[in-house]
Amino acid sequence: MSFDFPAPLSTLPPGGVGRVVAIHGGRGPSLRLRRLGVRPGALVRVATVGRWGGPVLVEVDGCQVALGRGLAQHILVEPCGPSPGNGH
């Protein structure tokens, strides 16, 4: 059992799982994120990370959402370690 400090979602490696702690940035994006299930308390899993500073593909609520890298830097998560399955 490890305890980690909150870190930006963009720092999670592919396969990493985190619990959303806070979403910084404008109200518009944070409302839209909320509707897609990315809200404080939600469990997100990084499926893959795009090249050339590309987006982070996360799995949340059983579906996949691509989040721009800049946006992912504003989402703070508490890392929960890598997930055992492939998330499907």
Added chain:
Amino acid sequence: MATDRWGAGKAGRSPPRVALVGQPNSGKSTLFNAIVGYRAVASNFPGTTVEALRGRANVGGRRVEVVDLPGTYSLLGGDLAERVTREFLLSGDVDAVIQVADASLLGRSLELTLELAELGIPMVVCLNMADEAEHKGIKIDRERLEGILGVPVVLTVATRGVGLRELSAALSQACPARPPSYPPEIEAALKNLEKLGISSRALALQLLLGAPLEGMAAELKEEVERIRRGLSVQGEDLALLLADHRNLLASRIFREAVKVERGRVGWRERLDDLLMHPLLAYPFLLLTLFLLFWLTFWIGGSLEGLLSPALAGLSEAVRAALGEGGWAQFLAGALDGLLAGIGIALPYLLPFYLLLALLEDSGYLPRIGFLLDGLMHRIGLHGKSVIPLLLGYGCSVPAVLATRILEDERDRYVTAALSVLIPCAARTVVIFGLVGRFLGPVAAFALYLGNILVVGLAGRVLRRFLPGLGAGLILEIPPYRVPTLRTLLGKTWLRLRDFLKIAGPLLIISSAFLELFRALGWEVWLNRLTLFLTWPLGLPPQAGVPLIFGVLRKELSLVLLTQAFGTTDLGSVLTTGQLLVFTVFVIFYIPCMATLGALWREMGLRRTVFVLLGTTGLALFLGLVSRLFATLAL
């Protein structure tokens, strides 16, 4: 009638109106199409519908008007689709609501169900894509859900027409859903508002959340404001509190009515291991795009080869029958315009849109958006902009319209301005008819690559003038789906119909007037007027008329060039340099009339004028560069 709980429509409206509400990608448009026939674009890409689409249908033996509202996650948000949906539902012009939800993502849809329940409008919950839910191991207890929500719940698979009969039967059983109960403080406030005569819960909630109180009696206004101030949380914070509350209720309902078992891991889950692989994804993407264009040209070329002799024969026969004279020429010109549209543009548009629909509905298109997001940032755009740009290879009009899928206004404008630079099917005809035919296919291919480079550079320049890229990509990546031939053909037909409707009349009218000008001997004057363009570009004055009329339809510039010189063997009258300069100029100068119309509608007059001047300046500059290149290298 006992079975008819929602009557014949308010205020004697006939037929009664049924609204489809649901999240993007829930199969709402597919369901709409299945109910009313092919009159809406359905898509496996979020946000295709921003306007409400209407259609009539026979549901349960009764005529109803069905309205397909824009895809929305919530009724609270501020974006365009949500505003359109909210206003439509609050207007009282709706007799029943069908909530279309993705059964495999039910947890998220239930929040919207609870929001809809506040409206007090009779409703049915349609859990679409039931097959996908089963695949994922999601077992929904339909009757339990009906019991909790208090409305009929139907499972459907719209793409295969499964459950549609049950849906229409359920519609006559539609009734208002049980609204969620909020913390006591808010319930008390709602009760107080009800005492003031505001009986609709939805309206009362809007008032609590800070909806403007204009047009209200002064006394009532004061009361409402007093109730608002009495709450411990207000405004946006209250909105978030209510949203969280509904989220909590929704997850509770989900746990009550749904069992999630381990889903099957099939080819669709495995496919992303390859298609989204950090390294292998890109060669595959290139291969896909190459196949898209190669197949388009191959099928298009074959179709054109089949059609053109027949159409040419028809044109000659009609000309012979009409004889000489001004009117005869006018009519023959009109026919030629029509035939050009059918014979030149359509053979390429048909396969392109069909293949693009395949990419869209299979779910690969959003993945292209993901894969290219990082690259697109270099030209000041997000990955989502790839979709309008790609559509631009077919026709610029749908490309400009597709910029609606972008949330940020600045992103929309930059994407639209860049998408009109992409060679559409009509410009492809010019590229292959001139450069491809007389300079070789390699030169034509080089023009395409050069075009991408110019679009990239233009993007970088625009980024300097219009900084401030919108908030960042938020893009749902839907699961892969096997598209049905019916939806593919339906979607292709809709896009082709838009092309025919907008471009067809322009083609006919412009060709007719061209013949008239010719009969009146005005060509010389028009050619003189355009000397300021043709002279610096080193083109013969006769190229003026084709360039003027090329604004109406770009492929017209090729047709008219052959007519101006009286030969299809343009290589014998123009130098290779002139052919290259003409083609480059045609690719980049003023977008065609139909595109300008679309830009005006979407971006306003000022920005359209800016695009018009910018593209023409760019075309002149690149034309000069090509001339210089031709003198030095060719």
